[in-house]
Amino acid sequence: MVHLYKAGGYNIVLDVESGAVHIVDDAAYELIPLMESVVSKTADSPLPLQTALDRLAQIRDEEALKRFCDEELREAVEEICELADAGALYSPDVYEQYVSEFSKHRAMVVKALCLHMAHDCNLSCEYCFAGEGVYKGERALMSYEVGKKALDFLIENSGSRRNLEVDFFGGEPLMNWQVVKDLVQYGRSREKETGKNFRFTLTTNGVLLNDEIIEFANKEMANVVCSIDGRKEIHDKKRPLRGGQGSYDIILPKFKKVATSRGQNNYYVRGTYTHDNTDFSEDVIHLMDEGFEQISVEPVVAGPEESYAIRDEDIPELLKQYDLLAQEIIKRRKKGEFVNFFHFMIDLEQGPCVAKRLSGCGAGSEYLAVTPQGELYPCHQFVGDEEFKMGDVYGGIERQDIKEKFLSCNVYTKEKCRDCFAKFYCSGGCMANAYNFTGDVNGNYETGCILQRKRIECAIMIKAALADQEAEA
Amino acid sequence: MKHIKTLNTRDYKKSMKTGGCGECQTSCQSACKTSCTVGNQSCETLKKSESR
Numbered sequence: 001m002v003h004l005y006k007a008g009g010y011n012i013v014l015d016v017e018s019g020a021v022h023i024v025d026d027a028a029y030e031l032i033p034l035m036e037s038v039v040s041k042t043a044d045s046p047l048p049l050q051t052a053l054d055r056l057a058q059i060r061d062e063e064a065l066k067r068f069c070d071e072e073l074r075e076a077v078e079e080i081c082e083l084a085d086a087g088a089l090y091s092p093d094v095y096e097q098y099v100s101e102f103s104k105h106r107a108m109v110v111k112a113l114c115l116h117m118a119h120d121c122n123l124s125c126e127y128c129f130a131g132e133g134v135y136k137g138e139r140a141l142m143s144y145e146v147g148k149k150a151l152d153f154l155i156e157n158s159g160s161r162r163n164l165e166v167d168f169f170g171g172e173p174l175m176n177w178q179v180v181k182d183l184v185q186y187g188r189s190r191e192k193e194t195g196k197n198f199r200f201t202l203t204t205n206g207v208l209l210n211d212e213i214i215e216f217a218n219k220e221m222a223n224v225v226c227s228i229d230g231r232k233e234i235h236d237k238k239r240p241l242r243g244g245q246g247s248y249d250i251i252l253p254k255f256k257k258v259a260t261s262r263g264q265n266n267y268y269v270r271g272t273y274t275h276d277n278t279d280f281s282e283d284v285i286h287l288m289d290e291g292f293e294q295i296s297v298e299p300v301v302a303g304p305e306e307s308y309a310i311r312d313e314d315i316p317e318l319l320k321q322y323d324l325l326a327q328e329i330i331k332r333r334k335k336g337e338f339v340n341f342f343h344f345m346i347d348l349e350q351g352p353c354v355a356k357r358l359s360g361c362g363a364g365s366e367y368l369a370v371t372p373q374g375e376l377y378p379c380h381q382f383v384g385d386e387e388f389k390m391g392d393v394y395g396g397i398e399r400q401d402i403k404e405k406f407l408s409c410n411v412y413t414k415e416k417c418r419d420c421f422a423k424f425y426c427s428g429g430c431m432a433n434a435y436n437f438t439g440d441v442n443g444n445y446e447t448g449c450i451l452q453r454k455r456i457e458c459a460i461m462i463k464a465a466l467a468d469q470e471a472e473a
Numbered sequence: 474m475k476h477i478k479t480l481n482t483r484d485y486k487k488s489m490k491t492g493g494c495g496e497c498q499t500s501c502q503s504a505c506k507t508s509c510t511v512g513n514q515s516c517e518t519l520k521k522s523e524s525r
Contacts, residue, residue, distance in 0.1 A: 018484060018485055018486060020484075022478065024477045025475075025476045082474075087486065223502075268503075272507075347516075350516050353488035357485070363501070366499060380506060433507070
């Protein structure tokens, strides 16, 4: 499948199944889709030059080609054939069986846990999917014993995987900080004997952050995710303290300290945008202007009954915002200012293998969430929904049916993903979103898909612009 | 080439032979927790060879 689009003054062609990205002139842009009908899916050479030239003769009078001279069309056709021969254009999809086999193998291991250290929170964010931290349940803190058992469960079920990931999540994990520290120490104490390497992440709203915590996190946490929505008025409206006062002034200086003390690496300031700030590029720019270099601002996930939920009529404006943001990032990068927007990150050269790209996010199999009581769920977004309780850290996974359901979910089991150019970048999307909006983990959360496709297009356009800049330098 | 410029990318088909080790980061363990994004992640094996 070939995906063509125009962005930022570039004609961009994605050869979806090989991963190749081409920046083409107008003649090639018009010719590439017109040639596709004569591409052979079985021959060694998918588009022999003579076949392509015969096709060119057939379509020469088409309106789209009238402005080009014969010579430039012939040259463009020759280049198209060369790329097709090199496996970088019109590549077939050969991965379905391979990904199915890979998923079966993945059934063997758990490699990441999201530990719900506190089902409690000192903020009452309007849009919280955890319902002010309690996930439809009672307030609770994870005990050291439960956390220790969770780490043991992870080690025991991780097979030959060396790198194990543990996210201290909530609610607000700093409300249970001593246990977090004790669990880090326990995990480290088992690394040598087991040959494992723990990568800890802390996700916090920042209210309780202090120098001692920052120092500990800098030593032990591979990543710190700091929740902040952007402009003060936007943040304070959506993320108030329990008493209703805004939290922005409390957390901003602390998050700046996190960013600078970590050398502007291995952290994210992470915000949520909603229907109430569809001009969210202003929030990202605000965070850039406050000196943050690692930024993630993402759409709220909420049902249509919520006043702040993203609506269909918001989509044109949101797509425009991503374009604005892409141009802002290019402008800053060209000035030598580094800024990384999480959803525009794309690693074209050293990105994941195709198995990773197509086999889903790993929820319910290699990635599990653990409640304060030690219950296991497919991921943090399913916590509190009894139907998805898979077992606990003491007895392991009892509901193999849930595990199988999640394991078998990949881009080939999602009908709408098969023909989508984004499938190699989003791996079929978030299964929790799919379930919440369609009642099926194999469904598609359409709004999320539209925004995801736009972000991918922007991310690749940014790569093209920066490659141009490098070539000029 | 005169009409087409190709960016350097990883060939997915070749990665069928060497990929699938599973040592890379889990999708949701980075920043978002509300979407699934894998294209932005790096391959653990390729990262290693780069640092050698």
